[in-house]
Each structure stands twice: as structure tokens, then as C-alpha cells.
Amino acid sequence: MAARTPFPPDATLADAGEFGLISALVDLFPQGEQVLVGPGDDAAVLRIRNGHVVVSTDLLVEGRHFRRDWASAEDVGHRAAAQNLSDINAMGGRATSLTIGLAAPAELPVQWALDFARGFADECAQVGASVVGGDLTRSDQIVIAVTVLGGCTQAPVLRSGARPGDVLAICGRQGWSAGGLAVLGRGFRSPRVLVEAYRRPEPPYDAGRIAAEAGATAMIDVSDGLLADAGHVADDSGVAIDVHASAFDVPEPLHAVGAALGADPIQFMLSGGEDHALLATFASVDAVPAGWAVIGSVAAGSGVTVDGAPYEGPTGWTHF
């Protein structure tokens, strides 16, 4: 369903003009009570509780992070918001406010920008966060830059706190987005549940805070790939992590895709990112909250192994 706009259906960004488009975009972003000054001035002003702010930034580039023929503008909006909201989740916090920079070709349909903004706002509404500012400029390729601000009600959970003897646990879908991407890459559109998971990840937004309150020793969101992100925790904590792939409950749609593409479905779970599952370590199995699955263990040493052995397949995603 398209957002209603004051522009003709085939209008481009160039037709709409910078200020007309900004005005229409701002109308799509409701402002929360923490917003003292919203979009439209040199800067936004936000009320901050707890004496600190948690901040993260991410870029999405067309052709690299999304394709307009594989996902709707609204889907891209959901994904762009989700990957940023998830970074605050991974600190054990809650996002409150975001800024969006949109660089786009003059020929881009206004409707794309408006639908993107609507999807973005809808995803933010899931956690009660507001879009408080942004920038709009012309470029050859769509580049979306998002910065997210939030807060924690307890000490933020870092990547560096895992200790030998801890257990590794995961919360949220893992490998679904990678499975959906593999499907789309072969020109298919099903299993639809995986394609939808790629288009609109469903990060477990409450899980970060709950894990922090339960005493998680380290936490990260899975965006580079499970093994790659487990590796970041291992490196920053100065420990070794063993992932127990044999403990994984491989969901049925991944079995189906594995069979169709001739791939071991466990690969999607080990190297996939972008579901924005949370990966955390806890001092013991007893400390792991409901909704989390124990999938590994922490020991003295360094690096990541799978079922006690080095992993030969791809571990994740790098940008260069």
C-alpha cells in the first residue's frame, strides 16, 4: 500500500524539490515526548535520562545492501531501521531517536522515498523511537545513512566481557535472512517465509535489555555472520568460543532451501547475518533467560571453533 502524498504518482525527487520532499517526509515521522526540538532546525534537541546516550551509525548502499527489485521501498525502510535499532538492543538498551541521511539520484521516484520513510517509521514505532532529523542530497546511487541514539537502564553490555566457563546463547531467528537472500539470488521467490525474513528482519528488540538484566557478560548482534560475530566477541574478550552446531535446531524452511540449492542448511545459520539475532554469553546455563538457546561455550584461548574443530566454510561478510 502506498503512502498518500501531495505529489503526482510519477514525480521524481527532482520534480518534488528538496524542501517539498523534506516537508512530506517529516510528516511521516511522529515525535516522541523525549523530542524537545524535532526536524527542521539546525539540529534536534532530545531530553536524555540516566546521564548517558548510546549511539551507533550504519550505511546501506543500493546494490550492496539492498536491491530495488528484491525488496520494496517499505521493506528497505524496515531493514535500515532494524539494523540500527538492533545495535542499541545489543548493548542492552532501548533506542529512542534516529537521524536519516538519504543520498539518491534525481530520477528516483518520490514514492520510493516516501514508502521508504513509512517503512522506517513503522519499524521505529515497534520500539517507540522517533526520527528526529535528517539530510537529503543528490547522488548517483542510493546511500542511506542512519544514526541511532538510545539509553540503557543498567550498565551497557560490551563485546569484551566473556569469560572462560561462560556459555554462549542466541535469541532470535538465525540464517533465515541468508536463506532468503540465497533464494532471491537464484531467481526464486520461495520459501516465502525466508524471502520475507530477508526483506524484513524481526530482531528480538526486548531480548537485549532482558539479557543485560539477567547478567549477560558480553553481547553482540549478528550482522556480519554468526561465526564472524562470535569471533568479534572472542577477540575483544580474549577468549576462545566453541559453537555447538550439533545443538542447532535447523528450521524446516532452511532444510528446504538447502535441499533445493544443494547446500548444507547449517551454513546459513553459521555464516548468515542480518536477521539481527542477539548473541550473548552468560556465566552459567542457569543465567540464560527464557527465549534464548544455548549454542556454545567459552574457554581460555582464542578464536572460534565449530564442534571443537576449525570451520572450513565462509564465516561471514566483509565490506572490502
Place this chain on the structure above:
Amino acid sequence: MAARTPFPPDATLADAGEFGLISALVDLFPQGEQVLVGPGDDAAVLRIRNGHVVVSTDLLVEGRHFRRDWASAEDVGHRAAAQNLSDINAMGGRATSLTIGLAAPAELPVQWALDFARGFADECAQVGASVVGGDLTRSDQIVIAVTVLGGCTQAPVLRSGARPGDVLAICGRQGWSAGGLAVLGRGFRSPRVLVEAYRRPEPPYDAGRIAAEAGATAMIDVSDGLLADAGHVADDSGVAIDVHASAFDVPEPLHAVGAALGADPIQFMLSGGEDHALLATFASVDAVPAGWAVIGSVAAGSGVTVDGAPYEGPTGWTHF
């Protein structure tokens, strides 16, 4: 002078790899005492005083906001930081922390990215602000996304507070950057002082706080062009603004460029942006702080005039 790096002189981003490059970049960014968690985790954590945060975001696109043959990487770093720091200045605040998103082609020399980062860090050091996080990804065209956070020691000064009877005043160089850009556009490299002003603007970073303390009723930084930005104040305040161009002290280098290019040098001052001068309104001439020049007046009505008449030339810059 090039930053020292662990990479061969001709290394590209693809040669350096994402994590090696991030590590080298992070080394260039000293962390202030407000930074509780700096770069390297899912998010940064900042200590916030005064119970609020002022936040703004801006994009710079290669070929549109800068050209690599017209400005060094270090210059682009200075400009990218300056235009963001200036947004906090225009609220009457002081920037403390920034994030940078860099989307760039794989063939970009690592040295460019490092020199950019060094220039950025040097500009931030002028106000004591830290780069606390970022993102790095591949794109066809360089796109730089900056978000800046800061605080105010008094109520932020908005665009919407100008009242009939106020005076309009400016602080900082105005038209120099536009003059330098015009020179470069004709293939010249002098007057050097203007080209340098284009490459490295020198925003009056203390002037915003001083104006706020002096009771400025409205404030904006000149980034779209003096008349365009005066227009934003007029629109948001619901007033008319008359700019007294006859009161302008046209600096000698602008006279020289005007003569060489056959242009009225006042045009650079009226329509030029990107020096990041501050434009503010005050209740009376007596309230205008030292270092500011009175250049206009506020009346009931709407719109912007120049010496009492509509202005026929270009008023500024739009992106679409």
C-alpha cells in the same frame, strides 16, 4: 603531510580490508573524557550533562559537495567536520561527539581515507569533540555521512524566534567559500585566500554560545546561502527580513574575484554558503555581541528583501 600508516603507499581500501582499515582509522581519533565506550562495540556510550543532547546529521557526496582534484583528503575531512560542528554552533551549543559513515569505492587509496580522517579529527579537536563511532562500506561514489552530538549550557536558539523590531547580525566570513569555488570552477587557483576558505572553512565556533548568552532570538548557520538561510529564519519565525547589502563590508579578495570574473562581488556574499558564518537576530543593536556585524532588520510580514527590494539574483543552493 601524509599520516603514517601500516599500509603500502599505493594500497587501496580493498587491499587494506575492512577491519585493518577501521583499526587504522580508530587510531586517529582520540577519545574525550565524555566517552564511556568508544569505537569498536555495537554502539558508543557517552556521558551526557545538562539532561539533553543536540544532534544533527549531514551528507557529503563526491562530485557534488567536493572534488578530489579541488581539495585534498585532509581538506575534505576539515570541511565535513566543520559543516556538522557548525550546526551545533548555530543552536548556541558545543559539539562533543561525532560518528562518521564512509561509503567509498574499493579502488580508493587507503591514504585518502586516512588523510580524510586526520583532517576530520583535527577540525574536531578545535572544539574538543571526539569521533566515537562509524561505519565503512563499499559504494561507487564517495559518500560521507556525519552525525554530531553536543549540548547547550542554556536554552538552544531556534530559527523560529525572530520578532519584528529585531536586528539581523552575522559573525564570520561570508562569501569567501563561494568566491573560492567560483575561482576553482574557472580553472584558477588564486586568490589563494579564497580557495583556502573554500577548502577549509573557519566557522566562528565560539560565536554561537556567546550569541545565545547575549539573548539571540533566532540563529542559523549559513550553509544554503545567506539569503536562503535568512529566508528559513523569516519563514520559521513568521516575519519579514530585510538584508542591508549596502552595509556590507566587501572584503578585498572578493572585489578581485568579482573584477576577474565580471561578477558583482556582493553576489558571493548574498548567495554564498559553506563559510558557516552564523546569522542571528537580537532584540536590539545593543544586544549584539562584539565580533558580530549588523546587516539587516526584522519586520512584520514575510519573505526576504535586499535593501528594501526583492532580490533578482540566485539566493542559494538546493539539492534537487
